[in-house]
Amino acid sequence: MTRLNGRFTLRRGGFLLDTAFDSAGPGVTALCGPSGAGKTSLLRCLAGLEMPEAGTLSVGGEVWFDAERGVSVPPQRRSIGYVTQEPSLFAHLSVEDNLLYGYKRLAPSARKTTLEDVVDGLGLKSLLPRRVTNLSGGERQRVAIGRALLRSPQVLLLDEPVSALDVAGRADVLRYLRLVLERFAVRSVYVSHDLREAARLANEMLWMEGGKVVAQGNARDVLTDVHLPFAELDEAESLLDGVIEGHDEQMGLTRIRCANQALWLTQVEAPVGSSHRVQIAARDVSLALSAPGAVSILNVLEAKVSDLVVAPRQPAQMIVRLDVAGHPLLARITRKSALALQLQTGTPVWALVKSVALAE
Amino acid sequence: MTRLNGRFTLRRGGFLLDTAFDSAGPGVTALCGPSGAGKTSLLRCLAGLEMPEAGTLSVGGEVWFDAERGVSVPPQRRSIGYVTQEPSLFAHLSVEDNLLYGYKRLAPSARKTTLEDVVDGLGLKSLLPRRVTNLSGGERQRVAIGRALLRSPQVLLLDEPVSALDVAGRADVLRYLRLVLERFAVRSVYVSHDLREAARLANEMLWMEGGKVVAQGNARDVLTDVHLPFAELDEAESLLDGVIEGHDEQMGLTRIRCANQALWLTQVEAPVGSSHRVQIAARDVSLALSAPGAVSILNVLEAKVSDLVVAPRQPAQMIVRLDVAGHPLLARITRKSALALQLQTGTPVWALVKSVALAE
């Protein structure tokens, strides 16, 4: 699939973006990092809106930028959709015409989706004839996403695209986004401050700091590496791949087999036998030395401690990496508990998983 | 303290804001609701930026607006600070001059804070001489917050003020905000899509839908009312008031007595005997019928089921309201577990609390 790789050197006042990256895909690459890390700057370089002093960019083997050879494909000839951090809709056009702006500029054969589909998926029906200047913040963001999708891009750049949406709206939009990205095999770089949100979408994660990508890799590994900044976040979580084993229609639950064990989650519409990824928040994982009795916790996994560190910013907490039949699983517990349980690398434990969610 | 009350009727195209509200204070009133509910419209009415067709507004007994009597105090004479959803900094001014814009327009005696304090609190030191046009999204938001705080307002209106900040930055800003709001007894209305964030700050919550405030009340009660939309959210949580009983320096933990029981949380810098509020996410609460054995869960509370409903949008989940010595506590568990535990109103249970955080 579309591989994104290259390096950029871009100086803007006191800030220096100076980083290499190589993201093989497929799917979504999450781009995270503190405010001012250079996430937006990197996206702008990818989009061709900044002209780095040095560097290269190749997308799916095509060279989009090469400072030395003087190559720079202009933005309009890069197949990108870019949802900027602050949506910049065309003030003189209606919502509908905003949505169609990129669409109209595509050869019909290059159009992968339709206005109807996007409007339905993002719940924009009632907004179509409206002017964009008096949309609410969340409405503006959804229009911007729709506009970028209708451009049917090869690469979709999303800079906190749902920050102004309420929880329910955000879930709806992300669900639709995931669907579209998969359906059309779009590569996407997704900036988010919400790690759970990012993890739900991403195959791969980049962590930026001070203008540099400092950590990068498969989302499952990066997220559960206790030495990387993800693990210490409140929202730290693990991803496990599994296969649906069955549904409990009556209870509305689905059983999924992950790491050779059964996990229950809220029923999903998916056939038995299909592969899925689940995400488990580190804070949702408790540890016990013996199999627990009657608790409301549905999922109990046999595991072994494979790594543990004190959380750098919260010294009362420990981050524990578990090995569940070869799959990494993060748990966050208090140091007091860890001491009481006398945890160390190799200790066999029961992981009590409070909540399991489907990641894809 | 400053009581905000009134009602507004404002028509904008097909949208009708038509609601009454009465928020006694003190402290923060969270304003939540889906995208397009009218949150921003309501703030704009409070700020005096919209002229409702009908209605009144009184703030701390002072009449700021009365359509019938033709009273409308213009925005510049309302003592408000308004952080808008998309920060609108003055493009021709440096960060420092942006921050000082409102400050300079105050009589020195009315200034409650200083540039240094705000700059330190929001980490803006290195940005001061910069022009605002090339700030990152998160930097812009922090400058906007600082500018509003330096106006030393009586009422602070915050429209998703930290949506563009990363998790750590967001926590820092909210901590500082809480400090300032308390120190200067500022009344605040806080729009947020992140309920946990809102709950951490708010004494009172308003839920808007379709231009109306549909639920309103004390944050503790509103949040734990299983029939209100808050409880069904992923981020649903409970607030408990307690007193610090002691610190475990070695483990870095603090013991707090809530609802007559002891809870452990990450050590906080507060003297023994001081009152605090803790927040407990519904998804962090598991239920057991008997006292559990050795688990990594530190906090186990005796409780009684006082109410339970199936989560409206996730029929596989149940929202359980517990009574912990008279204090409400929410738990979210799967229907399967609820059935296994045979929960009903009155069932005595043990609440296993995975994580406790200080709310204020």
Add this chain to the structure above:
Amino acid sequence: MNAALDLTPLALSLRLAAVTAVILLILGTPLAWWLAQGRSRVRFLVEALVVLPVVLPPTVLGFYLLQLLGANGPLGRLWSLLDVRLVFSFTGLVIGSVIFSLPFVVYPLKGVFEKVPRAQLEAAATLGAGPLDRFFSVAVPASLSGFLAAGVLAFAHTLGEFGVVLMLGGNIPGETQVLSIAIYNHVEQLQYPAAHALSAGLVAFSFVVLAVLHFTHSRTKAAT
């Protein structure tokens, strides 16, 4: 001679003003866009250059243009090879008017072009619009009031213009005698009633046209 009833000068003036305004918008737009959005370091020189036609008295400007474009002028000779006469013809009036009103088109346009949000131009680029497409689909609609201002000023200034037109046109009735010259002639000949009638007519007509234009524009703005 009852020139008050002779409508040829009026028709000529309107034609001249309209043609001039259109040509100026066509020429001034790319120039203004370049001044507003270009990156060249010499833009300030061009900005200064554009204004120079109006620092000279119109008659004097006309005099120099006559030297340049006339039968003995360098450009005049060149064009006469093509059998085109640049002066003492409608062409001459247009050339003179275009040069003389250039700053009144370029400056207002440049002013609004500078305010076209860069974010919107960038958004258009990422949505597949090339520079020209961006200009027409984003910059122009965002700058309508600037175009209106530029067009109105060019039109009005050309209607009232007198010195350049007199010099380059030669005040030939039916050919280059525009309304402003006709009114001037009446005043000069002490034919005040005729002058008043023509002036009042011109002012009233202009007022109605301008008011309608502005009214329509304000409706459009409110509607979109």
Add this chain to the structure above:
Amino acid sequence: MNAALDLTPLALSLRLAAVTAVILLILGTPLAWWLAQGRSRVRFLVEALVVLPVVLPPTVLGFYLLQLLGANGPLGRLWSLLDVRLVFSFTGLVIGSVIFSLPFVVYPLKGVFEKVPRAQLEAAATLGAGPLDRFFSVAVPASLSGFLAAGVLAFAHTLGEFGVVLMLGGNIPGETQVLSIAIYNHVEQLQYPAAHALSAGLVAFSFVVLAVLHFTHSRTKAAT
């Protein structure tokens, strides 16, 4: 008559252009602000009205102003009670120039004023700035290029203006004989070398001033 060496007309022209530009900015700014941001429904009428001075030939406009402001005119009589003479004086030149260049100030200013972000004005209001304060602290700095454009156009147009000034001023050497009239006289008298010298001087001088202005402005923009 060796007027090429007589610098009085130049000094007078510069003074007139400067005074006119300043007065026009002072008068035109509130008018343009009202047109850009006001809510009145009759704005379109005023927008049309502002342009009318330039649809008349300058000399004819001057003629009517002379009737209005002159000794027998309604305004002239009024002012003469205060012992102020409005015509054949520098005051007269200023009045005429101000009226004649009004649209070239109002339109560019209105153009940029319309683009002052409403969100910034609202932010200023919530930060305690009243309407006037907002105007000076937000709208003006955001509209500097418009002020530059308006000032430049007013200055340049007044420098070159000739008809109104002649009519209201009476071409009194040392008092109301501005440079444009002097140059015209030379051309009319076929004193071409003198005309060329003055024209070249005027154009060169204007070019330098304008270039410096625009250069400084572009630096300021880049710096802030």
Add this chain to the structure above:
Amino acid sequence: GPAAWGADEPVRVAVAANFKQTMDRLAADFSKRTGELAPIVSSGASGLLYSQIVQGAPFDVFFSADQDRPVRLEQDGLVVPGSRYTYAVGKLAIWRPGRTWSGTLEQALKAPDVKVVSIANPAVAPYGVAAQQVLEKLGLWAKPPFRVVQGESLGQAFQFVATGNAQLGFIALSQVKEAMSAAEGTIANEVLEIDSRLYAPLAQDAVRLKRSAGKAAVGRFLDFVRSPEGRAMIAAAGYAQDP
């Protein structure tokens, strides 16, 4: 194009502004009498017309307000040799509106209520030069007891008086007739013709331009202007004839 001046093209006349009305009448009369096309009359300041002619303006004949410009054109070789002649000699007058004339020129100029006197600009208008000469002769030029305002043309000098901004103006006698014909009402008794010895003669010359060669109507029109009928019309307009 050049084909525009074919044989059946009307005569194109460039005329100094002060003679425009008279020329209009001459042209109309010529056409009425002969049945030929009425000449097209373009007016302007003589100096400007001169520049235009040098640059190839499509004029057949040039009626200047002075002798200087026609001479210059002769020197430039643009004129049919021998065609220059003085078609009119202007008469200077003063106009003092609002009162029937009495007293002398000097008394009028020195009257205390004469605060502003208008003349045509001596730099560009021969009538202005003449007015200056009169004032010089009367010793009123260097330090006049009134302000002297200058119009760019005779027309403007007239307007300053007509609008009441000048109490007295030096005008052309021909303007008196024009003002009457323009329904301004008669001002004849407010006007005093100035003794022609006080100023150099205001001879106005006309020339036939070379480019009119082959256009027979031009000769016929010039003949008409020079004919007794034409001369009578010029005299009636307030001009003297070549002395």
